Amino acid sequence: MLTIETALPGEPVAVSILRLYMSEVASRWYGRPATADEVDRALRDEPADDLTGETGVLLLALDDGEPVACAGARFRGEVAELTKVFTRPDARGRGIGRRLVEAVERACVDRRVAVVQLDTREELAEACALYERLGYRRVEAFNDEPYSDRWYRKDLVLRSA
Numbered sequence: 001m002l003t004i005e006t007a008l009p010g011e012p013v014a015v016s017i018l019r020l021y022m023s024e025v026a027s028r029w030y031g032r033p034a035t036a037d038e039v040d041r042a043l044r045d046e047p048a049d050d051l052t053g054e055t056g057v058l059l060l061a062l063d064d065g066e067p068v069a070c071a072g073a074r075f076r077g078e079v080a081e082l083t084k085v086f087t088r089p090d091a092r093g094r095g096i097g098r099r100l101v102e103a104v105e106r107a108c109v110d111r112r113v114a115v116v117q118l119d120t121r122e123e124l125a126e127a128c129a130l131y132e133r134l135g136y137r138r139v140e141a142f143n144d145e146p147y148s149d150r151w152y153r154k155d156l157v158l159r160s161a
Helices: 012-030 036-045 096-110 125-133
Strands: 004-005 056-063 066-076 079-087 115-120 149-157
Touching: 004 066, 004 096, 012 036, 012 066, 012 079, 056 096, 066 096, 079 096, 096 115, 096 125, 115 125, 125 149
Parallel strands: 079 115
Antiparallel strands: 004 056, 056 066, 066 079, 115 149
């Protein structure tokens, strides 16, 4: 049974899926399987330790207790940054990524965050297609992230208080 749960970034279950995520991203960047050292460096360069409490949220999709996907958001005032969206290759095609992104959006609405934005790379084609299906629109660069070549934004509907 698939469940979506909030996790702390340092928990072993979260560390395992975040490591798989970064391994895939780094491997696509290098055009070959990334080494353990390269993955470690990427995890240091793009930490997830702020995806908890007042600064963010990290959600995991668990299939019978096994982590199969993750997604998070960093809260920056009235804007949230969608990050760490990943589904293990053996779990793709089941709508898990969509469910996770929608759960992150609900967490943003619950915190009264009206805008979600993200940066990514064209070579992460599956992710780009997912964002566009979910109503994210491409926008001009809003940061100078060296590994990004696409930027997206979605305006959320906040419920009346």
